[in-house]
Amino acid sequence: MKHTVALLFLPLALAAACSREPAPAAPASAPTAARPTPLADLPAVDGARLLEQIRALSSDEFQGRKPGTEGEVRTVAYLEQQFKALGLQPGNTDGTYVQDVRLVGLTPAQKRPFTVTGGGKRATFAWRDEVVAWSKHVADTASIENSELLFVGYGVTAPEFDWNDFKDVDIKGKTIVVLVNDPQVPSATDPTTLDDNVFGGRAMTYYGRWTYKYEEAARRGAAGVLIVHETGPAGYPFSVVQGNLGERLDLVREDKGMSRASIEGWLSLDAARKLMAMAGQDLDALKKQALTRSFRPVPLGLSASMTIGTTARTMASKNVLAKLEGSDPALKDEYVIYTAHWDHFGVGEPVDGDRIYNGALDNASGTALVLELARAFTQVTPKPRRSVVFLLVTAEEQGLLGSAYYAEYPVYPLAKTVAVVNIDGINQWGRTRDLTVIGLGASQLDDYLREAATEQGRTLRPDPESEKGYYYRSDHFNFAKKGVPALYLDSGIEYVGKDASYGTQKRDEYTNRDYHSPSDEVKEDWDLTGAVEDARVLFAVGYRVANAATWPEWAPGNEFRAAREQMRRP
Known part of the structure; x- marks a missing residue:
């Protein structure tokens, strides 16, 4: 985990690493779907079910979800079971729900x-x-x-x-x-x-x-x-x-x-x-x-x-993925990806006698939210025109390894991947008037996000902790540097009914007490009403991109734009 920056500057060699497969021409202006389905008419994520999923994934039964352990075996089996129960297709083209990642x-x-x-x-x-x-x-x-x-x-x-x-x-x-x-x-x-x-x-x-x-x-x-x-x-x-x-x-x-x-x-x-x-x-x-x-x-x-x-020791870890096939024969081979990392640190150094690094917020919460967004996509009418892939990756905590592997060996061509929405942690402290965008201004995905947030009466704000480099600390980065427009949110900081310092206080409290610690567990004071509102916005972004006439683009001058344009060369 966790967060990020707006305009980054990478070595040119990094930005040039990308596929050369041609992709559809992209628009010069911000894309918007014609009369998109109003946010209020889209399926909602159920907060109680979301919390239940987080409790399950962060329970001691999953032993901290470290790759290469019994905790991984249990986690992968659980995620496969959840995708199958939703009736989603296996995400891998070999007919399975997993992609082997050699570690x-x-x-x-x-x-x-x-x-x-x-x-x-x-x-x-x-x-x-x-x-x-x-x-x-x-x-x-x-x-x-x-x-x-x-x-x-x-x-x-x-x-x-x-x-x-x-x-x-x-x-x-x-x-x-x-x-x-x-x-x-x-x-x-x-x-x-x-x-x-x-x-x-x-x-x-x-x-x-x-x-x-x-x-x-x-x-x-x-x-x-x-x-x-x-x-x-x-x-x-x-x-x-x-x-x-x-x-x-x-x-x-x-x-x-x-x-x-x-x-x-x-x-x-x-x-x-x-x-x-x-x-x-x-x-x-x-x-x-x-x-x-x-x-x-x-x-x-x-x-x-x-x-x-x-x-x-060597091991075959797993990325877990499922697919909802697009309804439009002309567009179903184009993809919108929702991603989150399922892993944490497993069983490690004891802190106050606790050795299990449960990773409730980081990132059982993001994994659970992707599962619940997948549930919502199975219920939406009409079905999205493009295909939607739900990708839960391994070994993020070890250096974004699972997403790096997928970006290097994609199941679906990156040149046909329209956008990525990454979820690494959710808002567990209540409703906010704002949404924090890690990398605000980077791409036209912000336009979709702003439109949906406006329907909730909310505003977008840039990362208040951009000095911590959160853009490079989660899985969207591996897609972005290959050229795929990627969206990554963090919690807002203007909490409804709270004083102005509440958001910063809670962020600092988590960083200093719970981040990468066994104490990252579901707390009694969690309030997922804000997470549910954020989820509706994230659903709307992916759904509207999946139905739009044009693809979202990187902003002019963004360092990842050249990599995207490279994909379009014959």
């Missing part, structure tokens, strides 16, 4: 602690409390040995912003220390504000994601890469990082992960200060330097050693 599970163990030496000093950093590390190498052990330490700012190479934290410094075989998030550069005219033209200003871009930093380190041949954790820029406390010290999953890769750095991981903020002090450096001063284009990597005069032992 490798890697469980790290410290064989030799992270030890830093230099200048006559030596320090060992505590496993879990100060350093959380692992290796993506499918091998018994992975090590760094007297590896030179470099501070490389934010670890970003972004030609479109004339930004290169590495300059001409060769980091091959070295271990780099990088800051979390991307540079939030002060405005040249007003240092108290941010330059919105560089890395989105306050909003995080993909360059700020930890996944990018590990990828860039691998591209440059680093032996190790450690990210300095800070709760605000990361969007979650260090306890979340600590809670992920168990088995980590990855897609099965031909190179067995050997192209990655040997050691990847995080340093706590206090550990990073301790490290910099050993080098005679001040972390806060280095952070200020890193906000300038002139920044150059700083040799720390230290070397690091560490050995990680890894226990590996």
